[in-house]
Amino acid sequence: MKTLDLRHSVHDLVNQYPDLKDILHGLGFTEITNPMMLDSVGRIMTIPKGAGLKQIDMTAVVQTLQDHGFEVTGLTRAETQTEPAEAEHRIPAEKQPAQAEDRIALLKDYLARLKSGEDLAQVQEEFVKNFQDVDAAEIMRAEQELMAEGTPLQEVQRLCDVHSALFHGLTRAEKIANAEAAV
Numbered sequence: 001m002k003t004l005d006l007r008h009s010v011h012d013l014v015n016q017y018p019d020l021k022d023i024l025h026g027l028g029f030t031e032i033t034n035p036m037m038l039d040s041v042g043r044i045m046t047i048p049k050g051a052g053l054k055q056i057d058m059t060a061v062v063q064t065l066q067d068h069g070f071e072v073t074g075l076t077r078a079e080t081q082t083e084p085a086e087a088e089h090r091i092p093a094e095k096q097p098a099q100a101e102d103r104i105a106l107l108k109d110y111l112a113r114l115k116s117g118e119d120l121a122q123v124q125e126e127f128v129k130n131f132q133d134v135d136a137a138e139i140m141r142a143e144q145e146l147m148a149e150g151t152p153l154q155e156v157q158r159l160c161d162v163h164s165a166l167f168h169g170l171t172r173a174e175k176i177a178n179a180e181a182a183v
Helices: 010-016 020-027 035-039 047-054 058-067 098-115 120-130 136-148 153-158 160-167 172-182
Strands: 002-005 070-073
Touching: 010 020, 010 035, 010 047, 020 058, 035 136, 035 153, 047 058, 047 136, 058 070, 098 120, 098 136, 136 153
Parallel strands: 002 070
Antiparallel strands: none
């Protein structure tokens, strides 16, 4: 039996168990087959967090993983809820208000400015003025839209460290982790 610790990032788990990518894709984690997404967002995303974002039933995820020979560890009781707590109040992407579109447009602008060589500190200062926090899914969507508009995958991957520096400490996941560490 293969042990799968759900406290580890999706990136690390897929590197450890390559067959996990197809299993998760079949469960609805569609972005997992995008190498850029796996290499960027996958480094900070766990399976339970991803299930919450995608509104995928964690009970079904655990059962499917067990059916494929995995022993699942590192899951909290809250993460086993049928309705993911984080997703309870989430609005489907196609029904989000224009404000969400404005946020994505701003994120794309910041990323494009970094790509063109603008100073990280200058872009980050403006980012902090406009955003209290940012969700990893928003960053992922902005990067996906840039690629759909013609930015090569290799260029987005090349700038991943710069993107990480821009958003460092301001993603909701980081804020939650920092608050938990402080307690």
